[in-house]
Structure formats: C-alpha cells, structure tokens
Amino acid sequence: MKRPEPLEIFQPTSVREASDIFRRNGPGGFFLAGGTDLVIAIKEKGLVPRYVVDLKRIPSLSGIRENLDGTLVIGALTTMREVETSPLVRKKYPFLAQSAAEVGSIQIRNRATIGGNMANATPSADVAPALLVLDARVGISGPGGENVLPLEEFFVGPGKTVMRQGEILTELILPPPPAGLRGEYIKFSPREMMDLAYVGVAVSLALEGKEKRCRHVRIALGAVSPTPMRARKAEAFLLDQMLSEKIAERAGEEASRECKPISDVRSSAEYRREMVRVNTKRALLNTAANGSGQVSWLERRERRY
Amino acid sequence: MKKKNEITLNGKSITLDVPPHRLLLDLLRDEIGLTGTKEGCGTGDCGACTVFLNGKPVNSCLILSGELDGAEIVTIEGLKIGPELHPIQRAFIQDGGAQCGYCTPGMLMMSKALLDENPNPTEEEIRFALSGNLCRCTGYVKIVQAVQDAAAELRRLGAGTS
Numbered sequence: 001m002k003r004p005e006p007l008e009i010f011q012p013t014s015v016r017e018a019s020d021i022f023r024r025n026g027p028g029g030f031f032l033a034g035g036t037d038l039v040i041a042i043k044e045k046g047l048v049p050r051y052v053v054d055l056k057r058i059p060s061l062s063g064i065r066e067n068l069d070g071t072l073v074i075g076a077l078t079t080m081r082e083v084e085t086s087p088l089v090r091k092k093y094p095f096l097a098q099s100a101a102e103v104g105s106i107q108i109r110n111r112a113t114i115g116g117n118m119a120n121a122t123p124s125a126d127v128a129p130a131l132l133v134l135d136a137r138v139g140i141s142g143p144g145g146e147n148v149l150p151l152e153e154f155f156v157g158p159g160k161t162v163m164r165q166g167e168i169l170t171e172l173i174l175p176p177p178p179a180g181l182r183g184e185y186i187k188f189s190p191r192e193m194m195d196l197a198y199v200g201v202a203v204s205l206a207l208e209g210k211e212k213r214c215r216h217v218r219i220a221l222g223a224v225s226p227t228p229m230r231a232r233k234a235e236a237f238l239l240d241q242m243l244s245e246k247i248a249e250r251a252g253e254e255a256s257r258e259c260k261p262i263s264d265v266r267s268s269a270e271y272r273r274e275m276v277r278v279n280t281k282r283a284l285l286n287t288a289a290n291g292s293g294q295v296s297w298l299e300r301r302e303r304r305y
Numbered sequence: 306m307k308k309k310n311e312i313t314l315n316g317k318s319i320t321l322d323v324p325p326h327r328l329l330l331d332l333l334r335d336e337i338g339l340t341g342t343k344e345g346c347g348t349g350d351c352g353a354c355t356v357f358l359n360g361k362p363v364n365s366c367l368i369l370s371g372e373l374d375g376a377e378i379v380t381i382e383g384l385k386i387g388p389e390l391h392p393i394q395r396a397f398i399q400d401g402g403a404q405c406g407y408c409t410p411g412m413l414m415m416s417k418a419l420l421d422e423n424p425n426p427t428e429e430e431i432r433f434a435l436s437g438n439l440c441r442c443t444g445y446v447k448i449v450q451a452v453q454d455a456a457a458e459l460r461r462l463g464a465g466t467s
Contacts, residue, residue: 001347001348003326003328003331004326004327004328004369005326006324006326007325007326008325009325009326009369009371009372011372011374032369032372035367035368035369035372036349036364036367039328039366039367039368039369040348040349040367043347043348044348052369052371054371054372056372081361104349104437105349105352105436105437105438106362106415106418106434106436106437107349107352107355107362107363107364107415107437108349108364108437110358110361110362110363111363111364111367111368192436193433193436193437194350194436194437
C-alpha cells in the first residue's frame with residue numbers, strides 16, 4: 001500500500017465548471033465523490049492521478065426528492081448512509097434502503113455515494129440489483145450535453161460504464177412504481193457485514209389477490225455476470241403466474257440458468273449459480289409473504305439462511 | 306501547491322498549510338501530533354482511524370487534506386469532557402473493553418456516534434453500529450457490554466440534569 005503522490009484538487013461548485021476543468025487540464029484527472037473507491041485505487045491499485053475534481057461542493061448533485069407524479073430522484077452525491085436512513089426511501093422502497101445498508105460500514109457509508117458506486121461499476125455492487133428492479137435511469141452530464149438512460153445500459157463491463165472522459169453521473173431517477181410494489185434484496189455473503197456479495201438477488205413484485213398473481217415482476221442479479229443484470233427469462237416465466245412455492249422454485253432455476261458467474265477467490269461459478277437458484281426463490285417468497293413494512297436488520301439476517 | 310485549510314479541530318480553529326494529497330490520518334498523526342487515531346489497515350476496513358468529520362464518523366485513512374476546507378473534525382483526543390474521561394471511556398476501562406488498545410479509539414468514537422443518535426441501543430444495534438470496527442483481542446463481548454453500561458450511565462446522567 002502506498003500513500004498518494006502529490007496532486008492538485010479542484011473543487012468546482014457547478015457541473016459545468018467540473019466539466020470545464022477536465023477540458024482545460026487534459027488527461028490524468030479523476031472525479032472524486034466519497035473517495036472510498038478512488039483513494040483505495042490510489043493506495044492499492046497503482047492509480048496516480050495528476051489532478052482530482054472534488055464533486056462534493058456542487059449542491060445540485062445532492063439530495064433525494066419525490067416529484068408530484070411519484071418519481072424519486074436521488075442525487076449522485078447522496079451518501080449511502082443518506083439513502084439507508086432517508087425516511088422517504090425507507091417508506092417508498094425499504095429494500096433499496098436496506099441494500100444501501102449492506103455496503104461496508106457506517107464510516108464508509110457516511111462517505112461513499114450512490115453515484116460514485118454506480119460509476120465504479122463493480123458487478124457485485126449491492127444497490128445495483130435493487131435499482132435495476134426499480135427500473136432506475138441515470139442522468140449523465142458532460143461536454144456533449146445531458147443524457148438519460150436505463151441503468152442496465154449504463155454498465156458495460158466490470159468496472160466499465162458508457163461514460164466518457166469528463167462526463168459526470170448526476171442523478172438516479174426511479175419512475176413511479178406500480179401500485180402495491182414490494183421487493184427484497186438478498187446479499188449472499190459469508191460475513192454479516194463488511195463483505196462483498198458472492199451473489200446478490202433483488203426482486204420487485206406487484207401481486208394481485210389472494211392467489212398472488214404476478215402482475216409486475218422484476219428480478220436482478222449481482223456478482224454473477226460482468227455487470228449487474230436483469231433475469232429476464234425468469235421474469236417472463238413468472239409474469240401472470242400465481243406465486244406458489246413451486247413457481248418460485250422454477251423461477252429460481254430459470255434465473256440460475258441465465259446468469260453468467262465466474263469462479264474467483266470468493267466462490268466457484270457452480271456455487272454462485274446454485275446460490276442464485278436458492279436466493280431467487282427465497283427473495284420471491286419473502287416478498288410475497290411480507291407486508292410492505294421495514295424489516296429489521298436482525299430479521300434480514302435470519303431470513304437469509 | 307499547498308492548500309490553505311481553515312478547519313475546526315476538537316473545538317479549536319486552526320489554519321493548516323498542507324499539500325492536498327496528504328491523508329487526513331497522516332495530517333492528524335504526523336503534522337499535528339494527535340496520535341490517538343490509529344492506522345490499522347489503510348483501506349477503510351478496520352475502523353481504527355475513525356474520526357468525526359462534520360459530525361459524522363468516517364475513516365480518516367480515506368480522506369485527502371485537500372477536501373477539508375471548512376471542516377469540523379473531532380478526534381479521540383476530543384472525547385474527554387474537560388479533564389474528565391467521557392463515561393464511554395470509563396465504561397471501557399471498567400468492563401475490560403480494551404486489551405491492547407489499538408482498536409479502542411475507533412471503538413470509542415463509533416460508540417459515541419451511536420449513543421448520540423440512539424441512547425438505548427439493543428445488542429444488535431450496537432453490533433451493527435460497530436460493524437466497521439475490528440478488534441483482534443477481545444472477541445467484542447466486553448466492548449458490547451461497555452457500550453451498554455455507558456448508555457445506561459449516560460441515560461442516568463441525562464435524567465439527573467433535567
């Protein structure tokens with residue numbers, strides 16, 4: 001591990017100014033949000049920025065707000081801790097708040113930002129599957145102007161996004177949910193905290209009637225493909241089905257077939273595939289059984305195993 | 306390329322003149338001489354470097370000095386109340402919550418952050434709050450007990466002043 005080498009830090013107060021700094025200073029510049037990825041990359045992965053553009057003084061990049069139509073907009077520089085504790089997020093999408101709570105420690109979450117996490121594009125990022133099952137879109141701002149695209153299209157590979165030099169992820173946009181939407185995120189990892197997901201499964205469902213017919217279904221997987229992914233075949237299988245244990249089990253099998261896990265230091269591909277099968281079924285059944293209320297941390301732990 | 310930093314450190318205003326690339330942890334320990342904050346891992350995994358930044362507990366090993374202008378920082382040295390140990394510190398001593406002491410400053414800071422927000426935490430809540438603070442000596446049992454006893458003492462003191 002090495003200490004950072006001398007570098008220059010700029011602290012713009014607008015997105016425009018931030019982009020201009022990149023244009024003027026040329027290569028060797030990196031955006032700094034919470035620093036929990038960038039500073040580690042400097043210390044452990046040989047990154048040597050010539051300059052760093054600190055985005056934390058740009059007011060428009062922070063904050064969580066709900067529009068009149070029910071759209072939720074989360075500024076990119078919102079910290080994980082803010083997402084975790086936001087009364088708005090906890091009420092509207094409790095499993096999104098919970099997925100943010102799975103990241104690192106409170107100390108990390110007080111600095112790590114949701115936008116920085118997405119821009120880092122780790123396949124196992126915990127909030128990504130939750131955002132995917134909420135049909136999240138990302139707002140990007142850059143020299144070429146502004147753009148909005150689905151989060152699913154934002155990731156292109158491990159650690160890689162569509163963003164070009166000088167472009168900034170400005171916000172996450174969650175469209176109004178279908179009535180009665182509920183969901184769950186399961187982080188499958190051996191440690192209770194401070195771990196990366198070996199497998200991540202998020203589901204969101206709108207179920208109708210006592211027979212629990214799936215009128216809306218989304219399933220997203222983390223850590224089992226080059227990018228966080230939707231399990232579309234499993235979704236298609238489930239749509240309009242009655243969510244029984246048997247059906248949930250078959251959906252799990254479908255999801256397990258469509259993921260593309262690798263073997264690495266944490267886990268074998270075969271085990272990950274099997275855990276997708278198990279945890280997809282579990283997440284579906286948990287969601288169907290729950291009210292829409294908050295689940296305590298302890299309950300979350302128990303329900304995983 | 307030095308950057309002027311006006312910060313408040315343990316209640317005192319100071320102007321720092323340091324290169325922006327210096328880590329906050331090194332600034333505290335090497336430039337200012339406050340060695341209570343420890344480096345356990347350097348990667349934000351162990352919590353030994355925990356300080357309060359603008360009221361929030363963070364890992365000082367991952368913060369660059371150049372980000373600090375205007376910041377309010379509290380370190381373990383700022384936990385005492387005048388000449389007196391903070392009740393959390395007394396509880397750790399009384400209950401055997403510290404062995405080698407290396408994780409202890411971080412544990413105390415994080416415990417304070419928890420009790421400031423939640424004066425009556427359950428054991429689960431204590432363990433959740435301390436998830437980012439690793440201890441290789443104690444097995445955490447006495448640490449949790451110390452936080453519970455400190456919480457009770459703080460509630461008792463709070464009741465006494467109303």
